[in-house]
Amino acid sequence: MATMSDDMLVHFSSNSSNQSDQSLPTKIAKLEARMVGKASSTVTTTLSSAQQSTWSSVPSAAKFGGPAEDLVGPSTSSDSDDDNGGEFLIQANTQKRQKLQEDDHSKIFEHVEVVTDGRQTSLDVGEAKVSADVNRKKNGRGRGNSGSGRGRGSRVTDQTRTQFSPPAVLASNGQLDIACHREGRLKDQIRNDSCTSLEEENESLRAKVVAMEEDLRKAKQEMSDYQNLSHQLEKELKDLKDHEQQMKPKRTKIISDLLISVSKSERQEARLKVRQDSLRLGNVGVIRAGTLISETWEDGQALKDLNTQLKQLIETKEAIERQRKLLKKKQSDKGEGADADTVLQEDEVIIQDEIYKSRLASIKREEEVIMRERDRYELEKGRLIREMKRIRDEDGSRFNNFQILNHRYALLNLLGKGGFSEVYKAFDLVEHRYVACKLHGLNAQWSEEKKQSYIRHAIREYNIHKTLVHHHIVRLWDIFEIDHNTFCTVLEYCSGKDLDAVLKATPILPEREARVILVQVFQGLVYLNKRTHKIIHYDLKPGNVLFDELGIAKVTDFGLSKIVDDDVGSQGMELTSQGAGTYWYLPPECFELSRTPLISSKVDVWSVGVLFYQMLFGRRPFGHDQTQERILREDTIIKARKVEFPTRPTVSNEAKDFIRRCLTYNQAERPDVLTIAQDPYLTYSKK
Numbered sequence: 001m002a003t004m005s006d007d008m009l010v011h012f013s014s015n016s017s018n019q020s021d022q023s024l025p026t027k028i029a030k031l032e033a034r035m036v037g038k039a040s041s042t043v044t045t046t047l048s049s050a051q052q053s054t055w056s057s058v059p060s061a062a063k064f065g066g067p068a069e070d071l072v073g074p075s076t077s078s079d080s081d082d083d084n085g086g087e088f089l090i091q092a093n094t095q096k097r098q099k100l101q102e103d104d105h106s107k108i109f110e111h112v113e114v115v116t117d118g119r120q121t122s123l124d125v126g127e128a129k130v131s132a133d134v135n136r137k138k139n140g141r142g143r144g145n146s147g148s149g150r151g152r153g154s155r156v157t158d159q160t161r162t163q164f165s166p167p168a169v170l171a172s173n174g175q176l177d178i179a180c181h182r183e184g185r186l187k188d189q190i191r192n193d194s195c196t197s198l199e200e201e202n203e204s205l206r207a208k209v210v211a212m213e214e215d216l217r218k219a220k221q222e223m224s225d226y227q228n229l230s231h232q233l234e235k236e237l238k239d240l241k242d243h244e245q246q247m248k249p250k251r252t253k254i255i256s257d258l259l260i261s262v263s264k265s266e267r268q269e270a271r272l273k274v275r276q277d278s279l280r281l282g283n284v285g286v287i288r289a290g291t292l293i294s295e296t297w298e299d300g301q302a303l304k305d306l307n308t309q310l311k312q313l314i315e316t317k318e319a320i321e322r323q324r325k326l327l328k329k330k331q332s333d334k335g336e337g338a339d340a341d342t343v344l345q346e347d348e349v350i351i352q353d354e355i356y357k358s359r360l361a362s363i364k365r366e367e368e369v370i371m372r373e374r375d376r377y378e379l380e381k382g383r384l385i386r387e388m389k390r391i392r393d394e395d396g397s398r399f400n401n402f403q404i405l406n407h408r409y410a411l412l413n414l415l416g417k418g419g420f421s422e423v424y425k426a427f428d429l430v431e432h433r434y435v436a437c438k439l440h441g442l443n444a445q446w447s448e449e450k451k452q453s454y455i456r457h458a459i460r461e462y463n464i465h466k467t468l469v470h471h472h473i474v475r476l477w478d479i480f481e482i483d484h485n486t487f488c489t490v491l492e493y494c495s496g497k498d499l500d501a502v503l504k505a506t507p508i509l510p511e512r513e514a515r516v517i518l519v520q521v522f523q524g525l526v527y528l529n530k531r532t533h534k535i536i537h538y539d540l541k542p543g544n545v546l547f548d549e550l551g552i553a554k555v556t557d558f559g560l561s562k563i564v565d566d567d568v569g570s571q572g573m574e575l576t577s578q579g580a581g582t583y584w585y586l587p588p589e590c591f592e593l594s595r596t597p598l599i600s601s602k603v604d605v606w607s608v609g610v611l612f613y614q615m616l617f618g619r620r621p622f623g624h625d626q627t628q629e630r631i632l633r634e635d636t637i638i639k640a641r642k643v644e645f646p647t648r649p650t651v652s653n654e655a656k657d658f659i660r661r662c663l664t665y666n667q668a669e670r671p672d673v674l675t676i677a678q679d680p681y682l683t684y685s686k687k
């Protein structure tokens, strides 16, 4: 039997390989002849394994989308039983069953032969089709799809061929009968099995359709639920927005009411503190001289007590000095034959003098303590006087009743008053942040021309300032008109003091603190000088350096700034507003009268040099005690050729050299902002 199977295989193989030579009727005839000697179980088994190997690369269940057992048949049922072999054939080829059922027996053979001849091609196509089937199934297509029939057909072919490939020679009639009988049984079997399988398949497809319909229904339901939810959310959002819109004025009102009550209590507190401090430090009194009423300062009790102590110390010191003189006189009288009783022994004189000297030394120490305390009180007195002035200005301001400007800026308390402006702390109700509102008041008495000139000036300042965005430059947020005579600029709020107030409270800063302020101011200046159109600030002074709540220094007030034109020469641009500015801080070239001065960023370098000197030594380098008018009259700055440094406090030579470079008299030799910004004194490195 084994030999026979091998023969069959050899034959079968040669058939397959010569498929193109075989005509269809010849093949059918050959097959019919072979049918007489029906294949043995060995053949079936062999071909079953051939079939298995053909399909092994594709997972059976995946290929067909059906239960795996659909394809299991061959290995278990093909051992020796022909019927079982037929069963395997049918079970493994459900796709082709319908066709088999329709065709007659010869057609089956014909089909088998045709495909057997084209075995290789058919198998390939079959595999491709199976893959396509798998894809289709993945896409939810039915497995009864006619397209899949061919692929499976090829397998049918193989199996049919297996079943029906006869031995090369069949001899007896008995064997033929058996073959015919088996053929009949096979046909029935095929028909029955085909029907059952189709029904099963139909049923499973129907079940699938039902399941898919259920899925679809659920998906539709979900979609409609989501749509409802989305509509509901949209409606809720709209309601919330409407509510928000309605609540906005209420919320704004609540915020401004809260701010107002905080500001009111701050005002009360400020006034109470002024009253308390006045008792210690002094107050403004009124003096009447005939019809003339003038104001004068009267020191408070603490200052009076200090002055009394100081007076007493001075009196004691003078008394001791007198006693010392007397002692010396007695000593000198001794030599001139004075009364022996009144003459002191030499050692007694020395001891007595030592006592007086020691007392004088202790008086000096007490005096120094009192003087330091008095200086501290004087500083406090200065702060008190400024606060009194601020309160007075606030009380006299027409903006002191918590107005909301331009529908968004809630005015709170007055920060201070400048030449032509009042600066209020305010709250921006739109951006929800504190701002400083600078209210520029035009004097109603001014001519229309002067008013227009002032407004032009302010708009120019605004146009320069609004484009400046830098960490060390105060931001300008907004500008608007309040009435015909007043307009407002809105600035970044700096809650710390300005440098002027800092220096009034502590006139001398440690070099380290002064240097870091200097560096920040230069960073702002470098920004101004790296723009397409450079800007000269022209009014750098302690009052124009502000500090935010973190102590970051910021340059402000661009009222006198100059935009440097593109075509300006190396010497600088013409100074058209000579006479403006604060003279202590301006360089010599700004005072030149013989011709229109040419200026550049070197003006700002000079000003920062003065500022730095003042921070370190507690006084300005030129004309410190002079008024603006006297500086002009006495040409103080024109004469400021060389800077002198006090011996105290001790300041590093690097700092002094830096100041000398900033205060270089000759403009041509003085470094500009970008050059001096490279100075080692301004650079920090980790040690």
Ligand SMILES: Nc1ncnc2c1ncn2[C@@H]1O[C@H](COP(=O)(O)OP(=O)(O)OP(=O)(O)O)[C@@H](O)[C@H]1O
Residues within 6 Å of the ligand: 415, 416, 417, 418, 419, 420, 421, 422, 423, 436, 474, 491, 492, 493, 494, 495, 497, 498, 543, 544, 546, 556, 557
């Ligand atoms: N952005 C700001 N944030 C906080 N306080 C400010 C701000 N701008 C100005 N101030 C304060 O308001 C007060 C008045 O400022 P303003 O600039 O009007 O006065 P000034 O510089 O003394 O006067 P002038 O502008 O006439 O030179 C000052 O005490 C100043 O510190």
